[in-house]
Amino acid sequence: MxxxxxxxxxxxxxxxxxxxxxxxxIACVVFLGATTRAGRNLWYLLSLGALATGVLLIIAQGxxxxxxxxxxxxxxxxxxxxxxxxxxxxxxxxxxxxxxxLFSWSEVPEKQAADFLGCMLVTIAGLSMCGxxxxxxxxxxxxxxxxxxxxxxxxxxxxxxxxxxxxxxxFLLSIFSSAFLLFGFSYLYGLAGTTxxxxxxxxxxxxxxxxxxxxxSVVLIMVxxxxxxxxxxxxxxxxxxxxxQGAPTVGAALLAFIPKAAGFVALLRVLGFVFPAAVSAxxxxxxxxxxxxPILLCFLAxxxxxVGNLLALWQDNLKRLFAYSSIAHAxxxxxxxxxxxxxxxxxxxxxxxxxxxxxxxxxxxGAMTVGAFAVISYLSTPERPIETxxxxxxxxxxxxxxxxxxVLFLFSLIGIPLTAGFTGKFLIFFGALAVPGGERATxxxxxxxxxxxxxxxxxxxYLRLVAVMYLRTSVRPVEGKWxxxxxxxxxxxxxxxxxxxxxxxxxxxxxxxxKASGATTAAAPK
Amino acid sequence: xxxxxxxxxxxxxxxxxxxxxxxxxARRNLIIMFLxxxxxxxxxxxxxxxxxxxxxxxxxxxxVLFLLTVAACEAAIALALILxxxxxxxxxxxxxxxxxxEDDQPPNLDEEPLPPAPEPEPLPQLTPAGHExxxxxxxxxxxxxx
Amino acid sequence: xxxxxxFDLSAYFPIFLYLAIILGFAGTTLILAHVVGPRRDTSVKxxxxxxxxDPVGDARQxxxxxxxxxxxxxxxxxxxLLFLYPWAVVAYREGGLPAFLSGPVFxxxxxxxxxxxxxxxxxxxxxxxxxx
Numbered sequence: 030m031x032x033x034x035x036x037x038x039x040x041x042x043x044x045x046x047x048x049x050x051x052x053x054x055i056a057c058v059v060f061l062g063a064t065t066r067a068g069r070n071l072w073y074l075l076s077l078g079a080l081a082t083g084v085l086l087i088i089a090q091g092x093x094x095x096x097x098x099x100x101x102x103x104x105x106x107x108x109x110x111x112x113x114x115x116x117x118x119x120x121x122x123x124x125x126x127x128x129x130x131l132f133s134w135s136e137v138p139e140k141q142a143a144d145f146l147g148c149m150l151v152t153i154a155g156l157s158m159c160g161x162x163x164x165x166x167x168x169x170x171x172x173x174x175x176x177x178x179x180x181x182x183x184x185x186x187x188x189x190x191x192x193x194x195x196x197x198x199x200f201l202l203s204i205f206s207s208a209f210l211l212f213g214f215s216y217l218y219g220l221a222g223t224t225x226x227x228x229x230x231x232x233x234x235x236x237x238x239x240x241x242x243x244x245x246s247v248v249l250i251m252v253x254x255x256x257x258x259x260x261x262x263x264x265x266x267x268x269x270x271x272x273x274q275g276a277p278t279v280g281a282a283l284l285a286f287i288p289k290a291a292g293f294v295a296l297l298r299v300l301g302f303v304f305p306a307a308v309s310a311x312x313x314x315x316x317x318x319x320x321x322x323p324i325l326l327c328f329l330a331x332x333x334x335x336v337g338n339l340l341a342l343w344q345d346n347l348k349r350l351f352a353y354s355s356i357a358h359a360x361x362x363x364x365x366x367x368x369x370x371x372x373x374x375x376x377x378x379x380x381x382x383x384x385x386x387x388x389x390x391x392x393x394x395g396a397m398t399v400g401a402f403a404v405i406s407y408l409s410t411p412e413r414p415i416e417t418x419x420x421x422x423x424x425x426x427x428x429x430x431x432x433x434x435x436v437l438f439l440f441s442l443i444g445i446p447l448t449a450g451f452t453g454k455f456l457i458f459f460g461a462l463a464v465p466g467g468e469r470a471t472x473x474x475x476x477x478x479x480x481x482x483x484x485x486x487x488x489x490x491y492l493r494l495v496a497v498m499y500l501r502t503s504v505r506p507v508e509g510k511w512x513x514x515x516x517x518x519x520x521x522x523x524x525x526x527x528x529x530x531x532x533x534x535x536x537x538x539x540x541x542x543x544k545a546s547g548a549t550t551a552a553a554p555k
Numbered sequence: 556x557x558x559x560x561x562x563x564x565x566x567x568x569x570x571x572x573x574x575x576x577x578x579x580x581a582r583r584n585l586i587i588m589f590l591x592x593x594x595x596x597x598x599x600x601x602x603x604x605x606x607x608x609x610x611x612x613x614x615x616x617x618x619v620l621f622l623l624t625v626a627a628c629e630a631a632i633a634l635a636l637i638l639x640x641x642x643x644x645x646x647x648x649x650x651x652x653x654x655x656x657e658d659d660q661p662p663n664l665d666e667e668p669l670p671p672a673p674e675p676e677p678l679p680q681l682t683p684a685g686h687e688x689x690x691x692x693x694x695x696x697x698x699x700x701x
Numbered sequence: 702x703x704x705x706x707x708f709d710l711s712a713y714f715p716i717f718l719y720l721a722i723i724l725g726f727a728g729t730t731l732i733l734a735h736v737v738g739p740r741r742d743t744s745v746k747x748x749x750x751x752x753x754x755d756p757v758g759d760a761r762q763x764x765x766x767x768x769x770x771x772x773x774x775x776x777x778x779x780x781x782l783l784f785l786y787p788w789a790v791v792a793y794r795e796g797g798l799p800a801f802l803s804g805p806v807f808x809x810x811x812x813x814x815x816x817x818x819x820x821x822x823x824x825x826x827x828x829x830x831x832x833x
Contacts, residue, residue, distance in 0.1 A: 043805070057819045064826030166618050173625050180632050190643060194652045197636055201588055204629055205579055208595035211622065212572055215599045215615075219565075219606035224614040271655040345658060620783055627780035631773045638769060678756050679744040 042109045045161070048083040048119065049154045052126075055079040056150035063143035069134075072143045073514075076130055076150055083123040092116040092544055104227045104305050110163035114303050117388060117545035118160025118294055125286060125395055126153035128521050132403050133279040134514035137186045145185050148178035152287055159291040163305070165214045165224040168295055172210075172259070175291050176203050179284065186277040195275025199284075202258065202268045210255025213248045217299075220244055226298055227305045233317045234301075234308065249318040252299055253325065259292030262363060263333035266356045270344075273352035278409065281348050282402035285355045286395045293362060293391060302369055302384055303547050314384075314547075315370035326367035327476055334360030334483040341490050345417050347405060350490065351398065354442060357487060358394050362387050364480055365457045368473055371464045381460035384546035389456055389538055393449035393529060397441040400522030404435045407515040408507050415507070418494060423503035431509070432498050434523045439491045441526045444484050449529040454484060456539075564605030571598030585640065585647045589633045596626050770829050781817055785810070 059072045092113050104110065129149060137145045155174030162168040180203070183196035218224050220241070221232040233245075257265040273281040297303045301317030315322055337357025344350040369383025408424070408431065409415045424432040441448035444455075461477035528534035571594055578591030600619045607615025637647065644651050648669075653662045748756060788810050791797040798806060824830065 057816070060823050061819060061826070064823060166614075166621055169618075170621060170625070173628075177625075177628055177632065180636070184636075184639070191654050193636075193640055193643065194655055197585070197640055197649075197652065198655070200633065200636055201579075201585075201592070204589075204592045205576075205595075208572070208575070208592060208599065211596065211599040212602070214618075215568075215602035215606065218603060218615055218618065219609070222610040222612070224618060270657075275655050343657075343659075349657075617787075620787070624780050624783060627776050631777050634769065634773050634776075638766070675759060678758070679748050680755055 042107050045109060045111045046158075048086050048123065049157050051079055051086075052083060052123075052150055052154040052157070056147045056154070059143055059147040059150065063147065069137075069139060069142035069146075072146055073130060073134055076146055077127065079150070080123055080126045080130060080153070084120070084127065087116065087119050087123060090116070092541070104163070104308075105223075105225055105231070108164040108167045108225075109158075109161045110227070110305055111161060112303075112305060113541075113547065114294070114297065114545040115161040117541055118290070119157045120541075121290065121392060121395070122153050122157035122160070122287075125156075125290075125399070126150070128399055128403075128518050129153070129279070129283060131514045131518040131521070132282065132399070132406065135510070135512040136277060136279045136406055136515075141185045145182060148181050148185070149283070151178045152182070152283065156287050156291050159294050162295075162298065163226050165218060165226065165229075165299075168226070168298065169207075169211065169214060172207070172291060172295065175288055176207065179203075179280075179288070182283060183272070183276045183280045186280070191275040192277065193275075195272045198268055198275075199272045206255050206258035206265065208255075209251050209258075213251030213255060216244045216248045216251070220248065227308050230301045230304060230317055231308045245318055246321075249300075249322065249325070253296075253329070256292045256296050256299075257329065259288040260296070260359045260362075261289065261333075261356045262329050262359055263336045263356070266333065266336060266359075269356055270340075270349045270352040273348045273355075274346055276348075278348070278402055278406040281351070282399050282406075285351065285398050285402070289355070289359060290391055290395065293366070293387065296366065297384065297387075302366070303545075313370055313374045315366075315373075320370075323367045323370050324472070326363055327472060330360050330363035330367055331476060331479055332360075333357070333363060334480060336360075338483045338486040338490075342486070344490070345419070347415060347418060347420070350418070350494075351401060354487070354490075355394075355398060357483060358390075358398070358442075360483070361454065361457055361480060362390050362394070364461050364476055365390065367476070368457075368461045368464050371473070372460055375465045381456065381463045382543065382546055383460050385539065385542040386453070386456035386460050388542035388545055389529075390453035392538060392542075393441070393453040393526070396522045396525035396529065397438045397448075397450055400519060400526060401435065401438040401442070403515060403518045403522060404431060404438065407431065407512060407519055408509045410508055410510050413505065413508050418497055420503075420507070421494065421498050422501040423506050424498040426502070427506040428509055431519070434519055435498065436495055437523055437526060439495055441530075443488045443491045447527070447530055449526045449535075452530045452535055454480075561605055561609045565602060568598045568602040568605065571595070571601060573598075583649050585637050585649055588649065589630075589637070593626060593630070596622060767832065774824055774829060777820070778817065781813075784813065 055076055059076060062072050062075075093111055093116065109115075126149075130146070133145065133149065152175050155171050155178075158171035158174060159168065162171050180196055180200045183199060184192050186192075214224075217229060221229040223229060223232070233241075253262075254265065257263075258268075261269045269284075273284065276284065300315055300322060302315045304314060334357050337353045337355075337360055341350055341353035341357065344353060365383045365387040367383075368381075369387070372381055372383050405415050408421075408428065413420075415421065421435075424435070437448065441450035444450045444453075458477045458480055461473045461480065464473035525534075529538050575591045575594035575596075575598060578594065579588050582588050582591060600622055603615040603618050603622070607613060607619075640652070641647060650663065650665055656662070750756075788806065792803060792806060
């Protein structure tokens with residue numbers, strides 16, 4: 030490959046980044062607007078417009094035809110990749126961004142609203158870029174594009190002590206974890222001799238495991254540790270409850286969704302779960318770092334689920350409870366990730382697929398968790414904040430409609446049929462049970478059973494919330510406020526939670542996730 | 556003396572990274588913790604530069620450029636955050652920030668608190684040499700002449 | 702032209718002797734003064750300006766937060782300059798950038814500078830540079 034094709038690849042990638050470019054440009058306008066006296070509505074409408082334009086552009090662009098664009102040798106030079114996974118994550122980022130903008134409309138004080146909005150737009154653009162990164166540098170920068178504005182987002186809306194402590198905790202631990210990630214990246218670059226992800230995967234795939242230096246396992250551990258912080262996997266989860274508790278509600282919702290999605294996408298890309306079409310996956314997906322990867326992910330998944338669910342049982346603070354719940358859900362998603370390589374090796378593409386289940390669950394998890402946070406934010410007023418579980422008492426009388434929606438989100442988090450959470454859990458556990466027997470015949474069925482036990486434990490604390498809302502009365506009923514944008518955010522999340530579980534929506538999402546997982550294009554040749 | 560090999564650079568990088576990690580975990584001053592984290596990043600930068608030389612391409616060095624920029628952005632945010640925290644507590648000790656924790660967990664009290672800072676010594680005064688002359692009250696006649 | 706007389710080190714022997722005596726005398730005087738001479742360190746004697754003015758305060762005092770803000774701004778803008786160096790070195794050299802790439806790269810650098818300008822205008826409008 031000469032410099033010519035490299036240079037052409039550099040020029041050609043610019044048009045692909047049009048939606049993110051629009052978003053960042055609007056973020057600049059909003060930042061400049063923050064210095065004027067104009068009210069928040071102008072900036073919120075502007076960014077809603079930008080996000081909606083982005084969604085329309087992405088839908089109009091459509092998922093790329095398989096193997097049309099990414100099959101050329103330029104893949105090994107281009108810093109961005111435009112494949113089906115990119116398209117999926119892009120849509121997820123911009124769609125989620127719409128919900129977050131609506132959600133934060135009335136949460137942030139007038140003085141900080143525009144600054145907050147600008148930071149949020151950059152975060153959304155970062156998630157979107159993360160899906161298209163085809164280079165270690167690009168991946169690292171897009172992850173930092175998510176982290177750096179988040180530090181600001183966490184303390185901007187509130188100036189109290191808890192919020193400052195939360196942002197400092199998140200900041201210090203986040204740079205600590207990104208140092209680990211970078212250390213892994215530096216060795217990865219040394220191993221492969223290139224920072225291009227396709228090139229790295231190709232280099233790893235064409236050398237035998239036994240010929241590699243011992244650095245490869247260091248890379249695996251460091252990368253999983255660094256990204257484990259972002260997805261709140263178990264030994265790296267400890268910051269989450271404190272930070273969520275101290276953060277403003279919209280900040281907690283952002284933290285629960287955007288870094289987690291970005292972390293999973295980065296895992297998919299770096300560990301070689303989704304191969305670019307130009308690279309042939311000889312060893313099978315997810316095996317680029319040797320076949321210990323699924324085992325490592327298995328243990329991570331089991332520990333994460335138990336830590337999240339068991340510790341959530343003791344929580345009284347709502348945000349801490351949802352923090353532990355989000356840790357537990359990261360555990361479920363890790364099951365899907367761990368099962369993916371062996372499922373794909375078995376070649377059962379028409380049946381269960383780990384990555385497809387993971388991507389489905391990511392969307393479902395986003396809809397239900399952000400929805401639950403949006404309900405809390407909608408009901409909170411400065412005079413009567415919703416902080417603890419008891420604050421929800423008597424909600425069914427004061428706000429019957431909102432209480433019903435909250436029950437929908439909670440049922441989805443439990444995994445009761447007719448919700449997106451059920452379909453996602455079904456896909457994940459069914460996938461883990463379908464892993465064919467082999468040398469590790471018992472591992473995955475055990476993992477699936479552990480997952481089901483955890484879903485049952487989780488039901489206890491979610492149902493406790495339902496019971497508080499419906500069976501108890503409050504001395505001081507919830508007041509709530511009339512905020513159409515917040516209600517719209519709740520409504521969109523509820524629609525997604527319901528709609529993605531029923532056939533047309535579910536089928537569409539499963540198809541999109543399957544395309545994004547690359548199952549049809551990069552089926553493992555046996 | 557044999558020339559430095561790749562392994563020497565990697566060893567120094569790893570040592571920097573390890574020292575930073577230990578510093579981050581062991582220190583309690585906010586600024587020192589942040590500087591330790593930056594030291595971990597510098598270890599990574601050294602790794603990348605050494606690998607770039609070893610592999611004979613510039614991608615590693617380009618990575619270092621971006622790494623330094625991100626580190627500078629983080630430093631700017633760190634300075635702002637640290638200033639904000641200092642204004643509230645008048646101290647940079649992280650153990651003073653324990654509001655967020657599990658309900659049933661007692662705050663982590665310091666068994667050996669730092670000794671109070673010593674009072675600054677009084678500044679010396681010069682002994683005046685000689686005596687200041689007594690100024691005579693200016694009389695009315697003299698004032699009128701001026 | 703007569704040949705250069707050969708360099709004879711022994712001709713410089715008196716100079717070396719002289720040098721040794723000077724150094725020895727200076728050293729001895731200093732050491733003797735230090736050992737024999739009486740020392741009474743009073744706080745006034747140890748002042749930075751012994752016969753000048755009274756000191757007004759500790760040097761390690763707090764500075765105005767405005768310096769701090771400027772330092773933060775400087776930190777970021779200074780490092781951003783890092784990206785202009787590779788471009789400046791490579792762009793217009795023989796055999797540097799391919800011809801069809803120089804246009805896009807130039808516009809890319811302009812966009813980068815425009816982004817810096819946005820940051821500058823933001824700081825300015827927020828009143829960071831206002832020295833009240």
